[in-house]
Amino acid sequence: MPSLFKLHRLKLAGLLLAANLGLLLHLAAGELKPLAQWVWLDILGEGGSALLCLVWLGLVLKSRPAGRVTNFLALGLGLVFFSWWVDALDEFIQIADAIGWDNWLESAPMPLGLVLLTFGLYHWHHEQLAISAQMEKRERLFREHRLFDKLTPLGAADYLRLQLEQSLALARAEQQALSLVIVDLDDFSAINRLYGHAEGDRVLQALTQLLLLNLRRQDLLCRLAGDRFVVLLPHTGERQARQLAEELQAAVAHLAHKTGQHGERLQLRATTASVMALQDDAQSLLQRLNLALAKAKQPPYACSA
Numbered sequence: 282m283p284s285l286f287k288l289h290r291l292k293l294a295g296l297l298l299a300a301n302l303g304l305l306l307h308l309a310a311g312e313l314k315p316l317a318q319w320v321w322l323d324i325l326g327e328g329g330s331a332l333l334c335l336v337w338l339g340l341v342l343k344s345r346p347a348g349r350v351t352n353f354l355a356l357g358l359g360l361v362f363f364s365w366w367v368d369a370l371d372e373f374i375q376i377a378d379a380i381g382w383d384n385w386l387e388s389a390p391m392p393l394g395l396v397l398l399t400f401g402l403y404h405w406h407h408e409q410l411a412i413s414a415q416m417e418k419r420e421r422l423f424r425e426h427r428l429f430d431k432l433t434p435l436g437a438a439d440y441l442r443l444q445l446e447q448s449l450a451l452a453r454a455e456q457q458a459l460s461l462v463i464v465d466l467d468d469f470s471a472i473n474r475l476y477g478h479a480e481g482d483r484v485l486q487a488l489t490q491l492l493l494l495n496l497r498r499q500d501l502l503c504r505l506a507g508d509r510f511v512v513l514l515p516h517t518g519e520r521q522a523r524q525l526a527e528e529l530q531a532a533v534a535h536l537a538h539k540t541g542q543h544g545e546r547l548q549l550r551a552t553t554a555s556v557m558a559l560q561d562d563a564q565s566l567l568q569r570l571n572l573a574l575a576k577a578k579q580p581p582y583a584c585s586a
């Protein structure tokens with residue numbers, strides 16, 4: 282919560298100032314109503330609406346990065362709040378009928394606020410479409426956040442198993458090929474040791490972005506564990522999967538990741554392997570994939586032994 286106030290202090294200060302100004306204007310021009318004249322239903326309706334609007338504003342500011350769309354949403358909600366706030370003030374403060382500005386103060390911000398809110402929501406919708414297109418390679422069919430890794434944030438091992446079971450059934454029904462590629466960083470523990478765990482985290486995040494950029498729209502990238510990633514490739518045969526594995530390996534070797542502290546370039550390497558589904562279930566296919574990776578990880582002399 283403190284970061285919310287820090288990040289949006291100008292907007293929140295402006296809202297507080299406007300609400301106070303409205304209150305002071307009413308107090309200066311009107312008289313407090315006796316308790317007997319309070320209409321509780323109106324107070325609850327109008328005051329409750331104003332409060333709810335503040336909750337919406339808090340949620341929007343907390344869940345969005347600062348920027349143009351957030352400004353439209355905040356300004357829109359701020360104006361709607363102000364309108365309801367002034368409306369609620371009428372319930373406590375009696376303004377003479379001859380005064381007209383209080384009606385303007387109450388009514389004018391509402392339509393303006395709703396227009397800005399609509400504009401902000403429209404752009405938020407477009408943002409969301411772009412994010413969803415990007416997310417397609419990370420999560421498919423449903424969102425089950427329990428199954429997602431917090432760091433990258435890709436589907437984790439359980440999510441991969443679930444998706445693999447569904448994709449295998451589909452591939453069998455459609456008589457289509459399905460393959461898996463595994464990507465495992467070489468000597469990743471040395472990065473943790475030499476540059477710290479936080480730098481290791483940044484490497485995993487950079488690697489995630491890199492892999493996503495190199496995948497097709499229908500592919501699904503998951504983080505199996507630690508520095509090990511698996512790509513599920515629907516409609517993909519053995520040769521194509523092997524080619525993609527090589528491309529991913531080359532992409533990792535060309536990644537110019539710089540450390541956060543001194544900007545040193547880290548030379549990353551990855552081992553990759555691929556398998557095509559035959560008559561396997563999810564479990565045995567993943568076992569074959571891990572075996573293929575273990576084999577690829579072996580130094581050449583061990584292979585020939």
Ligand SMILES: Nc1nc2c(ncn2[C@@H]2O[C@H](COP(=O)(O)OP(=O)(O)OP(=O)(O)O)[C@@H](O)[C@H]2O)c(=O)[nH]1
Pocket residue numbers: 432465466467468469470471473477478479480481482485506507508
């Ligand atoms: N920074 C960071 N490290 C992690 C995370 N999860 C696992 N690790 C570390 O990843 C390392 C994985 O070690 P290994 O499986 O030996 O992998 P490696 O060092 O790349 O060795 P090879 O795969 O044999 O080349 C361990 O040191 C774990 O502590 C994580 O989320 N963040």
